[in-house]
Amino acid sequence: MRLWRWILLLVIVAALAAFGWHWVAADPGYVLLRLRGWRVETTVVAAVLILLLAWGLLTALWRLLRWPFGAFSRRHRRLSQQRMSDGLTALIEGRHGDAERDLNRASRLDSLRGPALLAAAVAASRRGEHGRALEALSQASQSAPQAARVLRARLLRHEGKPAEALALLAPESDKGTLTPGGWRELALAALANGDIRRAREALDPLQRSGSLGSRAYVALEARVLTAAINAAPDGAALNTLWSQLPKAQRRVPAVIDAYARRASGFGLVLPAMDEVESALRREWSPLLIETYGSLPGDDVEPRLRRAEGWLDAHPNDATLLLTLGRMCVRLKLWGKAHQYLQRALALAPGAGAWEALGDAYAGQGDAAQAQRCYRNALAFARGEAVTPLAQRAQAGQLDTQPIAIEERDEHGVPRLRG
Structure with missing residues (x-):
């Protein structure tokens, strides 16, 4: 398509040139220039061509005369651009002193003054020279x-x-x-x-x-x-704020967690639980699972049964297992607590699981094992090595291997594993 457009354009230009030439040839016009005895006679077309040629010669002569004077400014521009490049590279590499020096030099060029001074302020700030950074920003504010x-x-x-x-x-x-x-x-x-x-x-x-x-x-x-x-100062203010939030903001897990914990602190346990359960029905969230198990109230037993029903869909979720273990500790179901917590530790070791396991041993009156679990929780939080529990402390031989989840296609048919 572009080739045909160029051909069409050339045909139009050729036609216009042909008609124009015939129009000018019929009457080329007459120009007379007389000055101090000089007399020049020519046609309009020739006069226009002479003027264009003279304008071109004058432009070339002017640029030739300006070239020596512009050499210094061109060198200054080239050096400033090079210093700007070197300064930004030094800033990224962490050579903040070199960066500040090069960027301050680059700021002498007006076109680079603003960006160079801003980057120099960042370099000075990273060196701890806050006064120099603020001074550079005062200069940069003009650009x-x-x-x-x-x-x-x-x-x-x-x-x-x-x-x-x-x-x-x-x-x-x-x-x-x-x-x-x-x-x-x-x-x-x-x-x-x-x-x-x-x-x-x-x-x-x-x-x-x-x-x-x-x-x-x-x-x-x-x-x-x-x-x-x-x-929020009280429950009424909290509910007012929550009702005014857009629906999208009320579905952010971290926001739901904050609301549930704050509401339960004001004694609004049921609204908090409703929000958490509604969010979990919409989308699975380990954060809200932990919130679900930590909320106060006397309904821990039905909550435990409901959470145990989620194991079918999430058998390898360490956060769910930790939540179940904590609720079992609250209900003094020591056997279940050991089972859930040891499996959680096998899947994803963490300070929280060690602490909950220590609570289980403490509830059973085994102070030595409880102290060992608490020490492991502290060691894990510090990034240190943990001490394995004695075999006699293990509740039998628990299966702590991840459970394979059956995969199904879009028609509900189980997939065959290769």
Whole structure:
């Protein structure tokens, strides 16, 4: 298709040139130029060609005259670009002193002044030279005011001054003119300063900007909403806040966990349990399984039976096994507790499982084994080696191997394993 377009265009140009030539040839026009005895006669076409040629010669002569004077500026531009490249490379490699030096030199070129000073401020901050970083940001604010403001707020927050960072970003936040990076810094500074309202206000523009990936935004959203839930002064305020949250936010597992624990703290165990069970029916979540088993209440026995029913679909879930073991400890079902907890330790060793197993031994009056389990929990949390329990302490020969789950295709027919 492009070849036919070019051919058609060439035909049109040739036709226009032919008609134009005949039109000019019929009457080429007449131009007379007389100056101090000089007399020049020519046609209009020739006069136009002479003017174009003269303009081209003057342009070439002007560039030739300017070339020696532009050599220094071209060398300065080339060196500045090279220093900018070297400075950014040094910044990534951790050579912050070299990076700051090269970037400050690169900032002498006007076109690179803003980015170079911003990067130099980052290099100075990583060296611990906060005064030099703030000085570089003051200079960068003349070329890139918004970026310098966001970076200054980040440095203040890292220095443990969230109130100053929040005060720096608040005016633009009220106007709604913050950049995506500014909204993120505002949310983090507000969280650190305890201003939950401003942190929540930053979520909506940050989500609309799409500057954060889905995982990063969900993590920040969960932090903000968890802080808002934990700040609720009583059960009524908590329920009001929960009812005002959008449905999507009320389905985040970390947010549900925070609500359930806060609600149970106010004595609202049934609403907390309803939210956790509804979430587990929608989607399996190890975090909410742990929440389900740790909530207070007198209905531990029916909760245990309900959780044991989930083993058919999740037989190798260590969090579910730990939750079952903890509930068995609360009900003083020592045999079941040992079975679930030892299987959980075999699948995914953890400090929580060792601690729960220690509670089981302590409940049975075996102080020596309980102390060994507690020491193992502490050692695991520190990253140290744990001490295996004596064989006599094992409740028989338990099968701790992962259970093979039957796989089925989209028609429900079991798949054959090769």
